[in-house]
Amino acid sequence: MSLATISGHEVHVDDEGFMTEYDEWNEGLGRQLAVNIGIDLTERHLEAIRFLRDDYETQGETATLRRVSTLGGIPTKELFELFPKKPAKKMSYIAGLPKPAGCV
Numbered sequence: 001m002s003l004a005t006i007s008g009h010e011v012h013v014d015d016e017g018f019m020t021e022y023d024e025w026n027e028g029l030g031r032q033l034a035v036n037i038g039i040d041l042t043e044r045h046l047e048a049i050r051f052l053r054d055d056y057e058t059q060g061e062t063a064t065l066r067r068v069s070t071l072g073g074i075p076t077k078e079l080f081e082l083f084p085k086k087p088a089k090k091m092s093y094i095a096g097l098p099k100p101a102g103c104v
Contacts, residue, residue: 006036007029007032009024011029012024018092018099019096020098022056022096024096025053025095027046029096030049030094030095030096033093033094034094037090037094039082039090042082044082045082045083045094047072047074048068048079048082049091049094049095051063051074052072052091052092052095052097053095053096053097055071055072061098061100061101062095062098062099062100064100065079065088065100079091
């Protein structure tokens with residue numbers, strides 16, 4: 001694990017830049033992570049991010065796209081619109097969580 005500075009905060013990240021310490025994240029940091037990958041967060045984006053973080057806290061792993069759609073109530077098609085191309089990977093990056101299992 002290494003340290004990265006994002007918005008003036010030092011955070012622990014893995015080799016791909018995903019945060020590794022759950023408690024280092026906050027919404028301001030999430031907004032900056034989104035900007036880093038070209039996403040301007042709206043309230044709808046944040047609904048998905050908040051679901052991911054809450055789910056991670058109870059499940060101990062990052063939710064899959066299907067879980068976000070089914071339990072989070074955001075249709076898969078909309079997730080692809082909000083987080084183009086690799087939505088699960090982008091959501092987890094912005095949420096400060098590890099990539100979901102099976103995500104390339």
